Amino acid sequence: MDGTILLFLLQDGITNGAVYALLGIAxxxxxxxxxxxFIPQGELVAFGALTYALLEAGRLPGTxxxxxxxxxxxxxxxxxxxxxxxxxxxKLTRSAGLTLALPAALLAVTYGVAGAGFGPGVHILLTLAxxxxxxxxxxxxxxxxxASASILALLITAVGVHLALVGLGLVFFGAEGVRAxxxxxxxxxxxxxxxxxxxxxxxxxxxxxIGALWFFFERTLWGKALKATAVNRLGARxxxxxxxxxxxxxxxxxxxxxxxxxxxxAPVTTIYYDTGFLIGLKGFxxxxxxxxxxxxxxxxxxxxxxxxxxxxxxxxxxxKEVIVFMLIIPVLVWRSxxxxxxxxxx
Amino acid sequence: MTSPPAATHAQPLRSEAPMTxxxxxALPPTTAGGPQTEDQRxxxxxxxxxxxxxxxxxxxVFAAIMAVLPLVPGVPxxxxxxxxxxxxxxxxxxxxxxLTGVGGMTSFGQAAFCGFGAYTTAxxxxxxxxxxxxxxxxxxxxxxxxxxxxxLLTVRLSGHFLPLGTLAxxxxxxxxxxxxxxxxxxxxxxxxxxxxxxxxxxxxxRTVHYLIWGLVIGAAILTMHxxxxxxxxxxxxxxxxxxxxxxxxxxxxxxxxxVFVYAALLAGLSGWLYAHVTRTVTQTPFGINAGIEYLFxxxxxxxxxxxxxxxGAGLVTVLKxxxxxxxxxxxxxxxxxxxxxxxxxxxxxxxVAREGVWPHIAxxxxxxxxxxxxxxxxxxxxxxxxxxxEKLLVLDGAVKKYGGLTAVNAVSFAVGRxxxxxxxxxxxxxxxxxxxxxxxxxxxxxxxxxxxxxxxTGAPPQEIARLGIARTFQHVKLNPExxxxxxxxxxxxxxxxxxxxxxxxxxxxxxxxxxLGEARRQIERVGLAEHMxxxxxxxALGQQRVVEIARALxxxxxxxxxxxxxxxxxxxxxxxxxxxxxxxRAQGMSVLLVEHDMGFVMGLTDHIVVLDFGTKIAEGxxxxxxxxxxxxxxYLGGVA
Numbered sequence: 001m002d003g004t005i006l007l008f009l010l011q012d013g014i015t016n017g018a019v020y021a022l023l024g025i026a027x028x029x030x031x032x033x034x035x036x037x038f039i040p041q042g043e044l045v046a047f048g049a050l051t052y053a054l055l056e057a058g059r060l061p062g063t064x065x066x067x068x069x070x071x072x073x074x075x076x077x078x079x080x081x082x083x084x085x086x087x088x089x090x091k092l093t094r095s096a097g098l099t100l101a102l103p104a105a106l107l108a109v110t111y112g113v114a115g116a117g118f119g120p121g122v123h124i125l126l127t128l129a130x131x132x133x134x135x136x137x138x139x140x141x142x143x144x145x146x147a148s149a150s151i152l153a154l155l156i157t158a159v160g161v162h163l164a165l166v167g168l169g170l171v172f173f174g175a176e177g178v179r180a181x182x183x184x185x186x187x188x189x190x191x192x193x194x195x196x197x198x199x200x201x202x203x204x205x206x207x208x209x210i211g212a213l214w215f216f217f218e219r220t221l222w223g224k225a226l227k228a229t230a231v232n233r234l235g236a237r238x239x240x241x242x243x244x245x246x247x248x249x250x251x252x253x254x255x256x257x258x259x260x261x262x263x264x265x266a267p268v269t270t271i272y273y274d275t276g277f278l279i280g281l282k283g284f285x286x287x288x289x290x291x292x293x294x295x296x297x298x299x300x301x302x303x304x305x306x307x308x309x310x311x312x313x314x315x316x317x318x319x320k321e322v323i324v325f326m327l328i329i330p331v332l333v334w335r336s337x338x339x340x341x342x343x344x345x346x
Numbered sequence: 347m348t349s350p351p352a353a354t355h356a357q358p359l360r361s362e363a364p365m366t367x368x369x370x371x372a373l374p375p376t377t378a379g380g381p382q383t384e385d386q387r388x389x390x391x392x393x394x395x396x397x398x399x400x401x402x403x404x405x406x407v408f409a410a411i412m413a414v415l416p417l418v419p420g421v422p423x424x425x426x427x428x429x430x431x432x433x434x435x436x437x438x439x440x441x442x443x444x445l446t447g448v449g450g451m452t453s454f455g456q457a458a459f460c461g462f463g464a465y466t467t468a469x470x471x472x473x474x475x476x477x478x479x480x481x482x483x484x485x486x487x488x489x490x491x492x493x494x495x496x497x498l499l500t501v502r503l504s505g506h507f508l509p510l511g512t513l514a515x516x517x518x519x520x521x522x523x524x525x526x527x528x529x530x531x532x533x534x535x536x537x538x539x540x541x542x543x544x545x546x547x548x549x550x551x552r553t554v555h556y557l558i559w560g561l562v563i564g565a566a567i568l569t570m571h572x573x574x575x576x577x578x579x580x581x582x583x584x585x586x587x588x589x590x591x592x593x594x595x596x597x598x599x600x601x602x603x604x605v606f607v608y609a610a611l612l613a614g615l616s617g618w619l620y621a622h623v624t625r626t627v628t629q630t631p632f633g634i635n636a637g638i639e640y641l642f643x644x645x646x647x648x649x650x651x652x653x654x655x656x657x658g659a660g661l662v663t664v665l666k667x668x669x670x671x672x673x674x675x676x677x678x679x680x681x682x683x684x685x686x687x688x689x690x691x692x693x694x695x696x697x698v699a700r701e702g703v704w705p706h707i708a709x710x711x712x713x714x715x716x717x718x719x720x721x722x723x724x725x726x727x728x729x730x731x732x733x734x735x736e737k738l739l740v741l742d743g744a745v746k747k748y749g750g751l752t753a754v755n756a757v758s759f760a761v762g763r764x765x766x767x768x769x770x771x772x773x774x775x776x777x778x779x780x781x782x783x784x785x786x787x788x789x790x791x792x793x794x795x796x797x798x799x800x801x802x803t804g805a806p807p808q809e810i811a812r813l814g815i816a817r818t819f820q821h822v823k824l825n826p827e828x829x830x831x832x833x834x835x836x837x838x839x840x841x842x843x844x845x846x847x848x849x850x851x852x853x854x855x856x857x858x859x860x861x862l863g864e865a866r867r868q869i870e871r872v873g874l875a876e877h878m879x880x881x882x883x884x885x886a887l888g889q890q891r892v893v894e895i896a897r898a899l900x901x902x903x904x905x906x907x908x909x910x911x912x913x914x915x916x917x918x919x920x921x922x923x924x925x926x927x928x929x930x931r932a933q934g935m936s937v938l939l940v941e942h943d944m945g946f947v948m949g950l951t952d953h954i955v956v957l958d959f960g961t962k963i964a965e966g967x968x969x970x971x972x973x974x975x976x977x978x979x980x981y982l983g984g985v986a
Contacts, residue, residue, distance in 0.1 A: 164689025
């Protein structure tokens with residue numbers, strides 16, 4: 001393995017790692033706020049990638065129907081809850097606006113945009129707009145009703161959501177794989193290394209997204225509310241932060257980050273309806289290194305996962321996944337040894 | 347998730363008295379002890395009720411139905427095949443029931459263990475020409491060894507990290523199966539010979555049916571025996587946290603590993619059967635989706651319920667078959683929608699019926715009241731102490747620091763033989779931390795603990811228990827679903843010997859009768875005889891504290907550590923408790939207790955140690971402590 005290959009693998013690893021970092025951060029965010037280990041994060045990535053690639057190909061993405069369906073389901077839950085507690089017309093109208101009117105409007109816009117020759121910028125915005133609402137809808141339907149259940153019950157629910165989303169991905173996007181054109185045709189020559197414009201876009205967007213999340217958490221009231229919920233749910237409620245809102249917000253942010261990651265990788269690799277699971281799990285490996293709590297540690301670990309993956313695909317491509325996922329075991333053991341389990345006093 | 351140590355006893359002292367009063371008022375009126383049977387709790391009223399059914403009869407009936415089924419004319423072949431598949435899945439689900447429902451661990455990776463069993467026999471029979479029967483021990487050995495290695499790595503993981511670990515190695519192994527040349531890579535291994543008996547191949551689903559269900563029923567019986575034994579109690583105790591079990595000598599990590607390997611062996615057995623039933627093996631059925639499906643079966647059937655495994659496996663397998671037939675006709679070809687249905691069902695199940703299906707089926711029959719165990723020969727008592735001249739327990743300059751906070755600061759005191767010593771002090775004084783330092787739950791920063799002249803500084807709770815120190819907890823740590831009897835029998839764990847195999851084969855009955863007999867004696871001794879068979883969680887909090895004392899006595903301790911034993915007790919109950927402790931003292935037992943009820947403490951103890959902010963501020967006989975100005979200062983904030 002000479003220096004050029006080494007550098008190339010390193011660059012490849014960092015590119016993938018940057019995307020895993022975004023996912024890992026989204027996973028940590030959801031866990032911190034809601035205690036949900038959100039296995040389906042990868043599906044949101046796949047949906048983002050498929051939506052963007054289909055829009056670029058001038059086709060109507062199945063996401064419009066998916067969002068419409070999930071919105072309707074979320075409304076049904078809101079309606080049922082409202083019926084059992086007494087109807088609050090204002091709340092219900094707001095819910096209808098967010099869960100019924102919004103997806104319908106998105107459907108109309110997408111009809112207008114798809115195939116009308118708009119550029120990547122519009123397609124990116126539309127993709128983000130289509131996928132992001134899925135987060136809060138999923139939270140409303142699957143997790144909000146059991147928000148106080150054990151982490152284990154929430155995890156099993158997350159696995160159920162994963163199963164459902166993969167299947168729905170097949171229904172709404174079909175079995176064929178798609179790939180989007182590159183976001184930038186630029187190629188930079190750095191010594192022996194060719195750096196593609198796409199990689200540069202990925203680095204830039206990842207850094208921007210991490211910066212934006214930092215700003216959100218440190219400088220905005222909503223961000224601080226989320227942080228407060230993460231630290232102490234009961235305390236947050238006592239000072240007037242609705243944990244339901246915090247949960248929906250966290251899921252919305254995670255879906256946004258997922259869609260963004262999807263757009264970033266759509267030009268790099270062919271995406272199928274079920275590609276997201278493995279990508280998401282690599283974000284998980286990183287999130288676990290960060291103990292599902294530390295954002296910076298997660299980001300660094302994600303880069304390490306990307307690099308290990310790049311090198312193992314060069315050295316033993318067949319065993320790539322085996323190596324990447326076995327990586328998690330020593331990490332978990334180290335975690336459990338450094339953080340002795342303290343029994344929760346009830 | 348970890349709270350600072352001070353947070354658990356953060357209430358100021360003066361709130362204590364009214365709190366106690368309130369919890370006393372909340373107790374039911376003093377009619378306690380009307381004979382109540384187990385039947386009264388779990389059966390929903392107004393439902394269909396069937397005559398009582400002994401489990402052994404139920405199993406016999408089920409076995410008879412399974413035996414007759416293939417012989418009934420008109421039962422189509424595909425139905426028999428389907429029932430065979432249910433049996434294969436039920437074996438794996440049975441392991442998960444034990445792992446998840448009973449042991450409190452969750453695995454998404456059980457399908458990989460099926461893979462170990464299936465691939466082992468596939469390679470041995472096709473490449474090396476072994477007989478399918480001969481490969482069974484090897485298949486189990488491979489699956490079991492893999493489980494030992496993965497288990498050693500992963501069962502230590504706490505909470506949600508374990509299932510994530512199983513997810514990771516589940517995926518990893520799936521790819522490994524499809525990569526190795528010896529396993530036929532992605533094509534897998536075909537041409538696996540069927541089972542055969544005396545030259546007759548068992549290729550007909552109707553004949554292999556007997557093998558599959560014979561093994562399922564056998565495994566269910568062995569598992570039932572295992573759960574209803576000394577080892578089973580230890581396993582069941584895992585679920586509600588490890589500390590209580592460890593304080594009675596249960597090696598929690600080892601118990602977890604035992605359960606993990608047991609579940610893997612059942613999965614391996616299923617894989618071995620599968621290979622010779624389908625006669626071809628590929629990586630697909632051993633992937634993470636299959637692992638999720640097995641977990642779904644266990645949750646649907648009712649995690650923790652042995653028969654739930656069969657019910658869950660049956661429902662999921664039949665549903666999957668039905669969906670695979672119906673859905674393509676509705677939605678066109680090629681689209682596998684069953685994952686969507688399973689996903690939605692799983693999400694819905696956790697929202698509306700987390701306990702699963704089996705408890706609802708079981709409710710059709712009246713709950714079976716277990717008899718009070720008969721009197722059994724007493725267990726051997728602990729031998730006399732080796733160094734009777736030394737003080738029993740000596741705490742020498744014990745210091746515990748949490749970062750910058752010193753919870754216990756150079757505390758020294760001793761407990762003599764046949765003495766009742768009280769540890770008192772305002773909340774946050776470091777009393778419970780001192781308890782934890784003695785019992786090995788928390789490690790000392792500096793200082794030493796000696797017991798019977800032996801240095802026990804830093805010894806784990808299991809070792810401390812073995813030496814004869816038994817404890818109760820400030821926050822009751824009983825398994826609320828287990829009966830009082832079983833909870834107390836857990837205390838006698840170290841005095842029994844039966845292991846996993848003996849328990850499964852029911853060779854443990856003499857040992858078990860003695861343990862239960864001992865538990866019964868201790869329960870009668872503390873005056874809770876009429877509550878013996880009730881679930882511990884149904885007792886009032888004060889009574890649960892007394893159950894903890896009975897559990898501690900079942901250890902046959904030399905030293906009893908009681909953390910607020912009188913909290914939540916009514917006046918009469920406190921008097922009874924004091925009388926009990928006096929009689930224990932008269933028999934030579936030593937007691938160290940933390941208590942806030944000063945009347946209780948002053949009238950009972952020989953010696954009192956007062957802590958304030960982690961420092962010992964006084965010690966001496968009750969009369970001296972009552973008038974000690976420093977003690978009054980600490981309690982009342984200054985002498986008037």
